[in-house]
Amino acid sequence: MIKLYGFPLSNYFNMVKMALLEKGIDYEFVEVQTSQDESMLARSPMGKVPFIETEAGFLSETSVILEYLDETGGGASLLPEEPMARARVRVLMKQLELYIELPARTCFPEAFFGGTVTDEVKETARVNLAKGVNALKRTAAFSPFVAGSEFTLADIVFNYSFGLAHAAGKRTLGLDLFGDLPAARELSDRLGERDSAKKVAEDQRAG
Numbered sequence: 001m002i003k004l005y006g007f008p009l010s011n012y013f014n015m016v017k018m019a020l021l022e023k024g025i026d027y028e029f030v031e032v033q034t035s036q037d038e039s040m041l042a043r044s045p046m047g048k049v050p051f052i053e054t055e056a057g058f059l060s061e062t063s064v065i066l067e068y069l070d071e072t073g074g075g076a077s078l079l080p081e082e083p084m085a086r087a088r089v090r091v092l093m094k095q096l097e098l099y100i101e102l103p104a105r106t107c108f109p110e111a112f113f114g115g116t117v118t119d120e121v122k123e124t125a126r127v128n129l130a131k132g133v134n135a136l137k138r139t140a141a142f143s144p145f146v147a148g149s150e151f152t153l154a155d156i157v158f159n160y161s162f163g164l165a166h167a168a169g170k171r172t173l174g175l176d177l178f179g180d181l182p183a184a185r186e187l188s189d190r191l192g193e194r195d196s197a198k199k200v201a202e203d204q205r206a207g
C-alpha cells in the first residue's frame with residue numbers, strides 16, 4: 001500500500017491526499033515533519049513534504065506525485081486524453097505553482113507564522129502575484145473547472161494554492177485575489193463541496 005508522508009497543515013500534502021481520495025487509492029498516512037536530517041533526505045532529497053513510498057521506492061515533488069498517482073491509480077484519469085488539452089492542464093498547474101503559490105509563499109512568514117517580511121519582499125510578491133493572476137485569468141476556463149468542463153489535476157493544485165495565496169496576499173499586501181477573479185471564488189466553493197476536499201478539511205481540523 002502507498003504510504004503518504006507529511007502533515008495535514010501542508011497545502012502541498014493536501015493536494016496529494018485529495019488526489020489519492022479522488023482516485024480511490026488506499027494509502028497509509030505517516031506523519032513526518034520537514035527536516036534536513038540524513039534519514040529524511042534519503043527519502044525526500046530536499047527535506048520537504050509531501051513524499052510517497054511505493055513498492056518501487058520514494059517519490060517527492062507534488063506535481064510529479066500527482067501525475068504518478070493519476071497514471072497508476074486506475075479509474076478515470078484526471079488529465080485529458082488529447083495531447084494539447086493535457087498540456088494545457090499542465091500549464092495551469094505550473095502557473096499556479098510558479099507564479100501564484102511561490103510568490104505568495106514569500107509572505108507566509110508574516111501572514112501565518114508570526115514573523116515579518118521586508119518591504120522589498122512584499123513589493124516583489126505584489127508585482128509577481130499580479131502577473132501570476134493575470135496569467136491565470138488568460139489561461140483558466142473556470143467553466144466550471146479550472147481547465148474546462150472536467151475536474152483535473154489542475155483543480156487539485158488550484159484548490160490548495162489559490163485560497164492560501166489569497167489569504168497571504170490579504171494579510172500582508174492588502175490584496176484581494178478572489179475579488180480580482182470572482183470565478184476563482186466560485187470554483188473554490190464548488191471544490192470544497194467534494195467528498196475528497198471535505199475529508200482533507202476534516203483531517204486538517206483534527207490535526
Ligand SMILES: N[C@@H](CCC(=O)N[C@@H](CS)C(=O)NCC(=O)O)C(=O)O
Pocket residue numbers: 009010011012013034035046047048049050060061062063
Ligand atoms: N516543490 C515541493 C514543495 C513542497 C513544500 O514546499 N512543502 C513545504 C511544506 S508545505 C515544506 O516541506 N517546507 C519545508 C522546506 O521548504 O524546507 C513540492 O512540490 O512538493
